[in-house]
Amino acid sequence: GAAGGGGPGAAEAKQAPLLMASRMPGSELLETDDERFQHDVQNRAENVDVHSDCYQAVPIHEFGEALLRGMGWDGKKEEESDAVAARPQRLGLGATPKPPELKDEPRVRRQGDDRKKQRDAQVAELNKKARQQLSAQQFLPGDVVFIVGKQHVAQRARITRAKGVPGLNKIEAQLEAGGAPVILGRADVVRVDPKELEQKPFRLVAGTTKDLRQSRGGSSEDLPPRSPPEANAAPSSTKWVVPGVRVRVVQEGKWFRAKGVVVAVDGKDLTLDMDEGKRIRGIRERDVETVVPSVGGSVRVVAGKHKGKRGEVVDKDRKREEVKVRLGDGHKTYCGFDQVCELSEDRRRR
Template sequence: MLAIPMIQKGCLPNGEGADSEPRAETVPEEADYEAVPVEAYGLAMLRGMGWKPGEGIGRTFNQVVKPRVNSLRPKGLGLGANLTEVQALAPTGPHHLPKPDEEQEKDKEDQPQGLVPGGAVVVLSGPHRGLYGKVEGLDPDNVRAMVRLAVGSRMVTVSEYYLQPISQQEFDKNSLDLSQMRKTSSVQQNGTASSWKALRDQDLPSQQEDSQRKRKHLPDRQGEPAAKNEKAGPRSQHWLHRDLRVRFVDKLHKGGQYYNTKMTIEDVLSPDTCVCRTDQGQVLEGLREDMLETLVPKVQGNRVMVVLGPQAGKVGRLLDWDRVRSRAVVQLQRENQLVELHYDAVCQYLGPSDSDED
């Protein structure tokens, strides 16, 4: 059987030092092909075929042809989406020159951190438009971000194209300011009517006439309640509903025995007449609608029902309220929509949610 003799690795070809240890200078080094990019291989092949940078390609009409590079669509943007609208949402702020180290550390909180976990953002579009929040996490595959809203501390998932990074200073200043939310929503939507203005249009004309009147029964009021004649004008829409938590405001009924007493509506006999039960278990029958007043809970997150306007009958959770303007911010459960309503249009609800009734 024939065998082809092999040169021992690290030894000289003439056989000298065959029994010695291999020397490093004679051991061949393997080429690190992984360190060479793919473009370099293709460029080497073109050079081998006679191509030179800057010279035209072709035999008769040789000319330099610039390759066409197709721009990739942003991830998560469907074929039917308009790319210009996404580009309009991109930040277009001026680029500032780099500052010294001490000034950069001083103004660190004044600069947006970008879409990173822990960064402050404002929602530009969608049902949460105009709200501020902090980025809790990112989903690069779906181009979405998990944001914890400042109002209500609720976790929502928003497309990254609908988020605008802001500075921590702006977040601390405007995150809980309802008026600033409305202003931000209106400006950043380029003249589009904000949701807050649309919500104000839902109020009844009688409520608009009394918009200058400050409601006396605040969620955390400590003083004497308002009299019956200080309430809003007559309503064109009845609001009585079972399981509503209301306040009795009639001073003349049974000598004012139940004045300023909180009670729950047990049954509705007619659109403007109901049966109520007090916390002590006393049942009051035949109470008129004008004897009662809606009650706004004092704790954020409590369930409430919209009793007036186009959203009447829908159940949500109380997120915040504006005592000066007597308005409450409610998160509707089924529509996942944020609405702002007058105190007279929302009431604490103790019954099942609208989804449980289906």
């Protein structure tokens, strides 16, 4: 039995750990590592030369089988199949295809999915219609708008250009907080209600308007210094309209944006002779705004230090909403668009 390798020692060697079972017999009796190393080298087989009979007797494919047997292979070979199967599309090397029973599993529809999709579609359609209506808004220079878009949101601005602005459906406006004019989309603004303007008039932050004389590199004309902000305050909503001035109607309705001359003031009611040839009554001061003529036009100062004086427009800056006025005594001053109003032809001759 010992010759066949079936004794108790052989069984114990198979059960021992791999390193313990593969060590050279007798090395456990030696004391030092050097002695065990010399014992191991002396008992190893000599190197096999590639030209030896032993090397030639063993086919090369059996070398691999010997290695596999040393790693636990039992020597049994699986049946090889000549059939070549294509890998599933987009399946990487080493990946396992998804089981068929999971591929065709129906999606469980949650309650409320259809209602949510329908509601989202309705909201999207309403938003689309609202933006179309906002984009179709008609604005004119001087209109005060409230910004609802992402840029400068929740601020008020006065339109300086409604046509000729680069871009699709764009306008140029001056923010109430001051600074350089900004470009906004028509769908990003809504017109401020006139009643709100009456309660809270549009006023630029003091000091935001640059001096025209400095921007033009100085002037040889002797211009007086500007009046302090309190003297140049915007016109009062109840005291600036007088007979003879030309105004623009800002009340929504038939006469919106139409111009006319004030012919009578009866308390809070105004009577206007419209440019179309009709006379209308019952218009309030809050429903009109000043009209600023072109260079050479006659104006009446309706607010500020020179309130009540007449003059002639000698320069007009739409971007800054300012005019330079030559007063009757020859002095020149700067006024905002809200501080002067065009005089009618009859009043000019008086």
